[in-house]
């Protein structure tokens with residue numbers, strides 16, 4: 001059973017429920033823990049951003065909590081994966097959509113194949129964050145307790161920081177686009193992820209196949 | 223020897239200007255360790271503990287004349303002991319006073335992300351400021367000599383201060399004061415280099431150590447602790463003193479090009495999405511069809 005099946009159109013208002021309560025909690029749980037790791041991580045990353053650590057309780061405090069909330073963030077993404085991974089699988093349509101992503105960027109959605117519950121861009125972001133979180137944990141572990149790395153294996157330390165930073169930068173790239181799309185580029189997304197509801201027009205425009213499925217309308221003629 | 227109050231010339235993890243950057247109001251200080259006259263008495267180890275107020279601690283016997291296998295967060299100074307058998311079969315005991323080298327180009331300071339946790343004074347002393355340390359141990363990763371040591375309880379890192387508190391008050395470091403053989407000297411870097419060269423010449427002329435030389439490794443910009451070695455081509459015989467110490471390449475990459483690439487990528491990403499919005503604007507949903515609820 002896909003998680004999408006417990007999302008149903010609401011007869012009363014005509015709006016459609018896009019995200020269940022559980023999905024919204026999941027999203028903000030990972031979002032906030034990520035933001036904390038991002039802010040403290042950027043403080044360690046650059047002297048120009050070290051004030052972020054001061055604002056968040058000081059450098060030593062940030063250093064104490066960053067890895068712990070990192071693990072909590074990863075647990076959040078795994079929880080999310082449990083519910084979303086089927087919805088996030090890449091399909092043939094997604095590949096065709098990605099080939100013509102420039103039309104999406106130019107707001108010529110009419111030139112693109114219709115999308116299911118998530119479009120290919122959202123799916124890519126999802127996998128980027130999931131694998132990014134795994135790599136961050138793997139490398140972050142060595143940064144966390146370097147005192148237990150024997151001297152003979154000391155070379156893994158700079159390698160781990162380097163990879164940790166590269167993984168962080170990759171997720172930051174996705175994150176910038178994610179925030180831009182959610183807050184600015186696709187109006188209605190923010191309401192969807194906070195209240196759970198979207199208008200029928202929103203659903204039809206951005207995720208037509210999903211819209212047809214949850215409203216029980218006939219499948220499209222392509 | 224007076225240095226007056228210590229002026230800072232480099233600060234770890236610091237974004238703003240550093241008042242004393244590249245300035246040298248005083249002369250550079252230097253500790254000279256002549257390993258050829260060290261008898262391994264450990265007076266310097268004791269003096270170091272006393273001055274820094276650390277308790278005497280258990281020693282670890284591992285069949286050598288070394289007090290313990292490695293430096294510790296509250297043990298800044300250790301006489302390393304090695305036995306060396308030369309080609310002609312003669313045995314020698316090599317003693318080397320191991321402590322922070324006070325690199326001119328310190329890897330610890332380069333790696334440290336915490337503002338002010340490591341400072342370099344204009345006289346060359348590299349000093350850790352524990353109240354600003356966040357315990358990340360990046361300094362351990364950056365140091366080519368494996369010097370900084372972590373206190374697991376306080377989560378702070380410690381190492382030899384070159385007695386910056388004494389030197390700032392015009393005194394020599396505690397270890398220098400305690401050494402009974404005159405194998406330790408303290409003065410300006412120029413004077414110590416000269417003294418070291420004199421000693422090397424003496425060894426060449428009056429001993430069998432024809433390959434004696436001064437250890438002042440260029441890879442870290444020279445150090446403010448220098449050695450006279452019996453054999454300058456084999457520093458690794460002295461408890462693993464690195465032959466050509468360098469700040470690890472990965473640390474340089476991480477603190478140099480990767481930061482620049484990362485900053486440019488983040489800035490480009492933000493400018494990119496902003497420009498995209500100005501060019502294309504938001505993605506509007508299609509009109510509601512008539513008769514549809516809401």
Ligand code: HEM
Pocket residue numbers: 034037038040041042044045046062063064066067068069070071073074133136137138140141143144145161164165168169171172335357358
């Ligand atoms: C998944 C679990 C994670 C663990 C165990 C972890 C652990 C660490 C540790 C121990 C450090 C070294 C600095 C310090 O000691 O405070 C660090 C640095 C850093 N972390 Fe994480 N982290 C994790 C997740 C994240 C996440 C989600 C981000 C978000 C982007 C992130 C971004 C960074 C950055 C940018 C740095 C600084 C690297 C540098 O010094 O240049 N980390 N992390």
Ligand code: SF4
Pocket residue numbers: 234330333334335336339340350354355356357358359360361362378379
């Ligand atoms: S552990 Fe070392 S690198 Fe980290 S803040 Fe302390 S002095 Fe700086």
Ligand code: SF4
Pocket residue numbers: 321322323324325328329330331348364365366367368369370381
């Ligand atoms: S020996 Fe290590 S701890 Fe001492 S100044 Fe050099 S890099 Fe820093």
